[in-house]
Amino acid sequence: MKLKELESCLQQVDTFEEPKILLEQYPTSPHIAACMLYTIHNTFGDIDGKLVADLGCGCGVLSLGAAMLDAGLCVGFDIDSDALDIFRRNAEEFEIPSLDLIQCDLCCLNAEVYANRFDTVIMNPPFGTKHNQGMDMKFLRAALTMAETAVYSLHKTSTREHIQKKAKDWGVKMEVIAELRYDLPASYKFHKKKSVNL
Amino acid sequence: MKLLTHNMLTSHVKGVTKGYPLLIKATEVKVNQLDFNPQFVSRMIPKLEWGALVQAAEDLGYRQDLPGELIADYEQNEEFLKKVHRVLLEVEVMEGCLKCPESGREFPITKGIPNMLLNEDDA
Ligand SMILES: C[S@@+](CC[C@H](N)C(=O)[O-])C[C@H]1O[C@@H](n2cnc3c(N)ncnc32)[C@H](O)[C@@H]1O
Numbered sequence: 001m002k003l004k005e006l007e008s009c010l011q012q013v014d015t016f017e018e019p020k021i022l023l024e025q026y027p028t029s030p031h032i033a034a035c036m037l038y039t040i041h042n043t044f045g046d047i048d049g050k051l052v053a054d055l056g057c058g059c060g061v062l063s064l065g066a067a068m069l070d071a072g073l074c075v076g077f078d079i080d081s082d083a084l085d086i087f088r089r090n091a092e093e094f095e096i097p098s099l100d101l102i103q104c105d106l107c108c109l110n111a112e113v114y115a116n117r118f119d120t121v122i123m124n125p126p127f128g129t130k131h132n133q134g135m136d137m138k139f140l141r142a143a144l145t146m147a148e149t150a151v152y153s154l155h156k157t158s159t160r161e162h163i164q165k166k167a168k169d170w171g172v173k174m175e176v177i178a179e180l181r182y183d184l185p186a187s188y189k190f191h192k193k194k195s196v197n198l
Numbered sequence: 199m200k201l202l203t204h205n206m207l208t209s210h211v212k213g214v215t216k217g218y219p220l221l222i223k224a225t226e227v228k229v230n231q232l233d234f235n236p237q238f239v240s241r242m243i244p245k246l247e248w249g250a251l252v253q254a255a256e257d258l259g260y261r262q263d264l265p266g267e268l269i270a271d272y273e274q275n276e277e278f279l280k281k282v283h284r285v286l287l288e289v290e291v292m293e294g295c296l297k298c299p300e301s302g303r304e305f306p307i308t309k310g311i312p313n314m315l316l317n318e319d320d321a
Contacts, residue, residue, distance in 0.1 A: 049241075
């Protein structure tokens with residue numbers, strides 16, 4: 001599938017009907033989602049035939065894209081049943097069977113039980129606001145535990161230094177893959193070093 | 199909920215030490231056809247809790263003749279991989295619930311989505 005094709009498919013994905021601000025429900029734009037997934041697929045080979053998790057999957061634009069790029073299975077995690085309902089309808093409309101969903105709170109998830117069960121984690125996590133500071137880092141921590149190979153995540157440029165420091169503390173290698181224009185979040189890759197015990 | 203997903207799910211009810219595997223009580227099960235990818239299935243097998251998978255398949259009536267113990271050299275065995283593919287990825291629980299083996303707490307499955315959220319008392 002070509003990048004253009006992927007993007008135009010993702011343009012047809014329905015998004016939040018009544019976004020919940022507390023849950024930071026804004027969708028990844030089809031353009032960013034397509035570019036991000038295409039790079040993960042083409043440059044790093046981390047989607048095709050892989051078990052992928054999408055943390056805070058919302059209405060599923062990242063998961064659907066991953067499934068279109070032939071992920072073995074993509075499992076979406078989200079706390080909100082309205083978002084998951086839209087996700088489910090999207091999956092039905094696109095007739096994509098290689099998706100599965102779990103409703104859960106990623107803040108109190110014991111990620112250890114999923115340790116290394118997934119090949120790849122993709123996500124556009126909540127950045128964390130006044131009410132839920134550090135959400136992005138909680139998601140990242142969980143993602144790094146769950147993924148065996150790599151985590152791909154969107155973050156605000158302003159948090160880069162903080163993330164860099166954390167990545168070092170956690171013993172993972174971080175790479176900035178793309179800086180997205182218009183003050184949109186930058187995309188990062190976290191590569192797990194095999195020898196490191198996370 | 200597919201059985202590959204079920205194979206990873208655990209109950210986190212407070213005080214529970216072994217919330218695995220969750221017992222499936224299904225009222226509606228569907229089989230959704232999905233392209234067979236032998237490499238993917240082979241790669242998933244060593245990460246599975248094999249016993250939990252076979253039990254889940256059995257409970258849903260889709261065990262076929264899958265053995266209780268994982269066989270050797272399954273990578274070469276296409277027939278076996280196809281059966282595993284079917285139970286891992288094609289059989290889906292649409293309605294029912296998952297029951298924590300220790301606390302008995304039930305997690306509903308609605309329209310194929312298990313709800314693992316806990317209320318404040320058991321979190
Ligand atoms: C920025 S949106 C991204 C949505 C979607 N992944 C996308 O790219 O379009 C963040 C998502 O995280 C979910 N979320 C927020 N807090 C959560 C929590 N504690 N546990 C699980 N999901 C949560 C929200 O419901 C929302 O769908």
